[in-house]
Structures are given as C-alpha cells and as structure tokens.
Amino acid sequence: MKILVTGGLGFIGxxxxxxxxDxxxxxxxxxxxxxxxxxxLNPNARFVSMSLLDKEVxxxxxxxxPDIINHQAAQVNVRNSVANPLYDLETNLQGTVRLLEAAGKAEVKRFIFSSSGGTVYGKTPSxxxxxxxxxxPISPYGINKLASEFYIRFYAELYGFQAVILRYSNVYGLRQNPLSESGVISIFINRLQNQLQPIIYGDGEQIRDYIHVSDVVNANIMFSQLDSTLQGxxxxxxxxxxxLNKLLTFFYEFYPYGIDPVYKKAKEGDLFYNVLSIDKLASLGWSPKLSLEEGIKELCQGDI
Incomplete structure (x- = not known):
C-alpha cells in the first residue's frame, strides 16, 4: 500500500x-x-520538497x-492565524482544496485529515x-479547519473516496518544537531545562485535554486499512x-530546582475550557494508552 503523508517532516507527521x-x-x-x-526524515521514506500551493502537487x-493521503501539513499557530488570516486561509484551506482536487482525480481510496478539536468547537461549557x-470557531485557524472538513465531505461525495476527519486535542511528545507558540508542554520543558521562568497567560486555571503523539498515531493507523469501511x-x-497550574506540578517533580512561573495578562481569544469526548472513537476499540504523567516523564528524561 502506498501512502502520501503531507507534513511528514513535522511533529505529528x-x-x-x-x-x-515499520x-x-x-x-x-x-x-x-x-x-x-x-x-x-525517515530514510526508508521518499521525500518531495513541495508546498501544497505549488501547481506541481x-x-x-x-x-x-497513492492509495491513501494522510494530510497533516498545516499552519498550526492560532495566534499567527489572527495576525495574518490571509496566510492561514491560503495555507490551511486553499492548500487542502488543491490536495483534495488532485486526490479525487488520482482516484485515491481514502483521505485522512488532521482537524482541530481544540478550535473548531469554539467556546464550550465545562x-x-x-x-x-x-x-x-473563534479564530481563522479554527474557521479554516472547519471549512476544510466541509470541503473533504464534498470531494468525498464527488469522487467516491472514503473520508476520515480526526479532531485532535492538544498533542504533545518528542519532536515538538519548543520555540513555537503552540505546544505548551514542550515550551515549559524547554524553559525549565534552561533555567527560565515558565510563562502562564491568565491565572493558569484554563483546562486542556493533552494527548500523547503515540496515541494520535494509533488512531490514524486504525483508519489506514484499505479493507476497513470506517469513516467519518x-x-x-x-x-x-x-x-496549566496542575500541568506544571508534574514538571517540577523532574526539575525540583526549576524557577517558579510568571503570570501575565491572558491573551485575547484564548479558550478557558477545552476537553473532547472520545466515546465515539472508543466504541471502535481505540483508547489512549499513555497517561499525561507517563508522557511527561518520557519527555523530561528524553530529548525534545
């Protein structure tokens, strides 16, 4: 089976x-x-350096x-999407539509898309x-992820391929870039390792659903079987x-001499609460295997 992975040199990809x-x-x-x-880069994969906006795609x-396209490539910074919505539109929506058009004409059998459970729902109850x-959604990033979902369903109906949309919560793990504004876990570890104060915007009581990248991979693999009829x-x-406050306590177990955090003014548009129900996916036999404590231990004892 042949699989095309967009963003295959990035964190999740x-x-x-x-x-x-493997x-x-x-x-x-x-x-x-x-x-x-x-x-x-995995030496056993073929790499093509190309933007989704290139006509050569x-x-x-x-x-x-390819039998399957797994579309992970994206501009993933919510604040950047607010600062430059046109760039986010081109990268995340226009690039996806170009890829879908090509997928349909190439008779791809299955299209897997990484959407964002952290942004498409917008403000949610606790x-x-x-x-x-x-x-x-309350950000251009969330708007374009949701719009991409609609385009995926449209093209799946038009060309007859199977479509899988996976709405990720806050993914963390090895290879996540600690220098970007997204990925608070890698950012915290990087600052503690370098004897810098962790920065918390707001009072630190904002709630997020953190999932290890290995569990995200397992979900993708479950939907990467051509004999499967699972889609949706x-x-x-x-x-x-x-x-965030609780999250930091996990880190200080490994960095007992780490500097205490500094609290700054909350950023405009930040959600207070975002947790995803996984009952639908769990009904298919999937479940997260790595606890947050175990995942943080792996990171703190490894090399981000």
Whole structure:
C-alpha cells in the first residue's frame, strides 16, 4: 500500500511516517520545510520538497496515485492565524482544496485529515464535548479547519473516496518544537531545562485535554486499512482535562530546582475550557494508552 503523508517532516507527521514504514507501507512525504525538519526524515521514506500551493502537487499526486493521503501539513499557530488570516486561509484551506482536487482525480481510496478539536468547537461549557456539539470557531485557524472538513465531505461525495476527519486535542511528545507558540508542554520543558521562568497567560486555571503523539498515531493507523469501511469525524483526545497550574506540578517533580512561573495578562481569544469526548472513537476499540504523567516523564528524561 502506498501512502502520501503531507507534513511528514513535522511533529505529528514524522511519527506517522515512522509507523507506516515499520508496518511495511510505501511512504511518500510531501513537506515544504516551513516548520518540518530534515532531522525527522525517515530514510526508508521518499521525500518531495513541495508546498501544497505549488501547481506541481496535482502532477505529483496523479503520478504517484497513492492509495491513501494522510494530510497533516498545516499552519498550526492560532495566534499567527489572527495576525495574518490571509496566510492561514491560503495555507490551511486553499492548500487542502488543491490536495483534495488532485486526490479525487488520482482516484485515491481514502483521505485522512488532521482537524482541530481544540478550535473548531469554539467556546464550550465545562464538560467533554462530543463530535455532535455545535461548531463556532473563534479564530481563522479554527474557521479554516472547519471549512476544510466541509470541503473533504464534498470531494468525498464527488469522487467516491472514503473520508476520515480526526479532531485532535492538544498533542504533545518528542519532536515538538519548543520555540513555537503552540505546544505548551514542550515550551515549559524547554524553559525549565534552561533555567527560565515558565510563562502562564491568565491565572493558569484554563483546562486542556493533552494527548500523547503515540496515541494520535494509533488512531490514524486504525483508519489506514484499505479493507476497513470506517469513516467519518472523530475526536482524538483523552476525555480528561488538566489545568496549566496542575500541568506544571508534574514538571517540577523532574526539575525540583526549576524557577517558579510568571503570570501575565491572558491573551485575547484564548479558550478557558477545552476537553473532547472520545466515546465515539472508543466504541471502535481505540483508547489512549499513555497517561499525561507517563508522557511527561518520557519527555523530561528524553530529548525534545
């Protein structure tokens, strides 16, 4: 089986590529190296340096005719999307539509998309949110992720391929870039390792659903079997919420001499509560395997 992974040199995408290679799939990576790095390149995968906005994408997809496209490439910074909504529109929505058009004409059998459970729902009550909850995103990033979902359903109906939309919660793990504004766990560890104060915007009681990248990969793999009829939209999280203040206490167990955090004014548009219900995905036999404490231990004892 041949799989095209967009963003395959990035954080989540590179972990996916590694698993696909281990399973014996033929893997093609499409990445423009805007945030990905060659250090994440699996030597047993083929790499094509290209942006989804390049006209050559259609030729690549049609020439390779992959069985599955796993679309992980994205501009992932919510605040950047607010500062530059046109760039987010081009990268996250226009790029996805170009890829879908090519996928349909190349007769791709299955299209897997990494959406954002952290942004497509918008402001939510303090409970785990199911896939059926109303979607009112409050950032261009969330708007474009949700719009991409609609385009995926449209093209799946038009061309007859199977569509899987996975709405991730807050993913963390090895290879996450600690220098970006997203990925608070990698940012905290990086600052503590360098004897810098962790920065918390607001009072630190905002709640998020943190999931280890290995569990996200497992969900993707479950939907990467061509003989499967599973498709649709699924939350991928843990169903459990953790505050930033609680999160920091886990780190200080490994960095007892770490500097205390500094609290700054909350950022405009930040959500207070975001936890995903995973009942739908769990009903298919999937469940998160790595607890937050275990995942943080792995990171603190390893090399981000």
């Amino acid at each position: 590179s972990h996916l590529v590694d698993r696909y290679v 399973l014996g799939y033929e893997v093609i990576i499409l990445d423009n190296l805007s945030t990905g790095t060659l250090a994440n 259609a030729d690549l997809v049609y020439g390779e005719k 409970r785990a949110i199911p896939e059926s909850y109303k979607t009112i 939209t699924f939350n991928v999280g843990t169903g459990k919420g953790t505050s």
